[in-house]
Amino acid sequence: MSANRQGKARLKNFGWDPYEGPRSPRRLLGLLAGAVRLIWEANPRLVVVFVGLQLLSSAAFGFALLVVRNLVSTLLSAGQASAGFGSVIPELAVLGGVLAFTSLSGSVQNYVRMLLAEEVSWLADQRVLDVACAVELEAFDSNDFHDRLMRAQSAGGRPFMITQTLLQLSGSLTTLTGLLIVLLLLQPLLVAVLLVTVVPLLVAATVFSAEFHFFAMSFSTADRWRWYLRSLLIGGEMAKEVRAFDLSGQLRNWQKEAFDEKMAGYRDLVRRSIPRTLVAGLAASAAIAGTLAVLIWFVLTGRMPLASATAATVAIVQLAQLLSQLAFGVSQLYESALFLDDHRAFCELLPTIHRTRPSRPAPVDFEEVRVEHLTFAYPDSSAPALDDVSLSFRRGEIVALVGENGSGKTTLAKLLSLLYRPQSGRILWDEIELVEVDATALRRSMAVLFQDFGKYMVSVALNIGMGRVEASEDRTAVVRAARKAGAHEFVERLPAGYDTPLGMVFEDGADLSEGQWQRIALARAFFRDAPFIILDEPTAALDARAENQLFESIRGLFRGRTVLLISHRFSSVRSADRIFVLKGGRLHEEGTHDELMRVGGHYAELFQLQAAAYLSGEPA
Secondary structure (H helix, E strand, C coil), rough: CCCCHHHHHHHCCCCCCCCCCCCHHHHHHHHHHHHHHHHHHHCCCHHHHHHHHHHHHHHHHHHHHHHHHHHHHHHHHHHHHCCCCHHHHHHHHHHHHHHHHHHHHHHHHHHHHHHHHHHHHHHHHHHHHHHHHHHCCCHHHHHHHHHHHHHHHHHHHHHHHHHHHHHHHHHHHHHHHHHHHHHHHHHHHHHHHHHHHHHHHHHHHHHHHHHCCCCCCCCHHHHHHHHHHHHHHHCCCCHHHHCCCCEEEEHHHHHHHHHHHHHHHHHHHHHHHHHHHHHHHHHHHHHHHHHHHHHHHHHHHHCHHHHHHHHHHHHHHHHHHHHHHHHHHHHHHHHHHHHHHHHHHHHCHHHHHHHHCCCCCCCCCEEEEEEEEECCCCCCCCCCCEEEEEEEEEECCEEEEECCCCCCCCHHHHHCCCCCCCEEEEEEEEEHHHHEECCHHHHHEEEEEEECCCCCCCCCHHHHHHHHHHHCCHHHHHHHHHHHHHHHHHHCCCHHHHHHHHHCCCCCCEECHHHHHHHHHHHHHHHHCEEEEEECCCCCCCCCCHHHHHHHHHHHHCCCCEEEEECCCCHHHHHCCCCEEEEEEEEEEECCHHHHHCCCCCHHHHHHHHHHHHHHHHCC
């Protein structure tokens, strides 16, 4: 099996299979049960308060109908006996109290519903983040993973909707139950006729929900494309280039094209659903009319007193509205459950990840690092980024990794830091194969500075302290790391020194030059205080003088530690103990600078080309 196919197979084992939605009532009920558990876990106290208020409100509403019946009977009796207004005061007082309680309870329920829905959305989002933070970096190179992540994030609002719908449905059901009991007491036959109204509405609504979910699924990648274009338009990172090349018009045109394509599909979906909705509405209306006709027939034939008929009419009107709301609510619940299945499937990856994660304790240091026959291909790539690479270096050595763009330098750095796992071959610290140890624990013994380093919109101290979060409050160590990286002088000149927020995103933030940002990132690597240091183009944004000063001081700064230095500037790696030359994903040459120059191979050729470019004043 090729390295690329092995990579795809591993992603499939992680669960990135084609979507399979809930096909059976049992699975749908399982999803709803999961939603209920999520709601309960979010805040059980609020759930108890809300359900209790709903039960009391529903009981009060049913009791109010019985009071109305007694009130009508009293009024009819009072009219016949010429009694005064005082005869109906007790019923009016009770009815007023019930209505006041119902109104107050409804207001409290709305507030509780809002609070609970927010907590559920927060918890659902945390579940997505649990997985996103735990998966291997390789997953982020997969289009399928990004589609699934986006669907899980989009479904993050569905627990909120399910919360609202379930709580509203529970209230409607309890009210519905109370009304049905009242109507059963008045005339059972009316209940049977009325319940028919919900069937056509429910069928039409659930069919539309299923079709809408399928429609939304089919546009996952297109939606990501639209959001990517939007991020280019509103994000600060690309703002300069978008304006310099006047790209906003073109980007917005592409965004509009993607939106128009989706809207065309949505309009087609709505057009197909309209006939079903009309037929369902007509059938439901006919059932309600039939129920009222039966009620009138009972009154005209003397089978039901007028007072009971009045209460029954109120109950029928309320029940018709509730049944319509119930059908719509169930369809919304079904639709949300379909989307929530994306969330569930994504979150269920977490135990799979934990089961496959090695449990062997990670080493904290080494005498030698060995790479044996390492091969790696990115997902969906037709060629391996690294092919049968073998090399080794010892503790305390400064080794350099050089090569042209695309030769595999950064990929090897990611494999050495266990951000990727090879398709074949081994990486060992002494005799311990790293695939057998917990990568998270092992990374505590590494400090990595990538070429595309992070720029955190927090204070200078926190930017540096993120290199070792557990010690981030140690200001002395933070300052010491900044001094090593040559950042202390310009940090001291910032408005609040090490407490100055960086970036212009938040209030009182200070922006830095690219070179200053790189020094902050380098300070973060120093602060890590690890035995193995990987520096990927650590001076790309520094001027020539600063670069030369840094490379001259690396041996002293990292004394006793192993440094893997990746650089495209060959003059910077001359003093390395050993130099590894990559070409086309393979290890092409190895040796000291002098040895490689004597061989006159690929390294010597590139070194001379770069030196000639510097001497002629051309960019190297």
